[in-house]
Amino acid sequence: MIYVGAKLTLALAQDDFRDRQPFTTEIVDIHDQTLHIEYPVNPETGKPEFLFTGTECIAKFLGKDEAVYTFRTEVTGRGNEQAPVLHMSYPGDDQLMKIQRRKFLRVPAELDVSVRDSHQTFSPFTTKTVDLSGGGLAIETGHTPFIQKGSIIHVWLVLPFKSNEYHYINARAKVVRIFYDTDENETVEYASLQFTDIIEQDQQEIIRYCFEKQLEKRGRKYNIRNN
Template identity: 35%
Template structure:
């Protein structure tokens, strides 16, 4: 078992490794620019990196909270390991550092894939776990491929649970859309506040509803950029 855990840990990015990244952006030209950064620290929930550098121009790239990044790092033998993460905060040290959401082992792959833009957003979400268990929560982040939400710590949600939901999403044109979907809970984390954070992947969502969420994410990203 210890050998297995050691091998598994090799798949996780480590301090001093270089992360190569692209910003998932509505701007196609920007999304093609590759940056690199050194990992300065790794905590239970975060990767802490230096300000990314554009190798072609030599300029540093300012990242905004909520930015989603498609990244890879080199493992043993030069194997590329890909994952998607997002900016969750900043840390002031000798230099300013950027805090990224730490990937789960399940989300790290050797296959590069275009991921949905994920943004931080507090939206009302109604969740149906069963005919007897229905409740209201608040999203932590949303994307076209899944969401995470915070709810009361006493709600009996667990890994692989099937849920049906709807989200209320406001748009710049003043419309508030009711977006329904079915999902599966892939991870649950207990928070210090006594609440719990549930991460959900979409199992069944109409394409028109997914497009609404994608549009919301891009509008949200533009708001972050203007701050």
């Protein structure tokens, strides 16, 4: 079930994804029920996080079946495989807990979004979102030939709230669909993206933004009916 290359989100066991932002990392090897992972990165500082041997964590990852799984783990040691790695215990596939994926509210949203490919197969570019939800977004592709169904890309966008606060989103997403529309005799290409690696707090901010936009829409309808 778990596999080399899987992106892990780690939270200290006492935090359980509630008190502070979790760490992000990637599995580089699996040996005898032990996960070898890159040093976790603290999203607040962008720097590797030092975890002592014996530190207990809760891990989450996206399975190849597109379901999210969680399990308890512990730092068991360190190693060096071309780069320093942490060794984490793995309880086995039969101890994984599957998290029921939620259906998110999706709203129309025209926001600037920066798109980058971690493998540098295309140059980073800026485009517009079409819609947004806690589970993903749709963007105009500009007919970039390298964005195809199944591609994994990084997206950056800013959420502007009515309170004049801004929240910056940095996430990894998978292209799940390419579709087209004709606008003034011009065919426009779009891509539907599903988040595969996003910080829980960022996802909650997206959900908050979507509900705010939904309430604005209802308010406009109410004003029209009463005018």
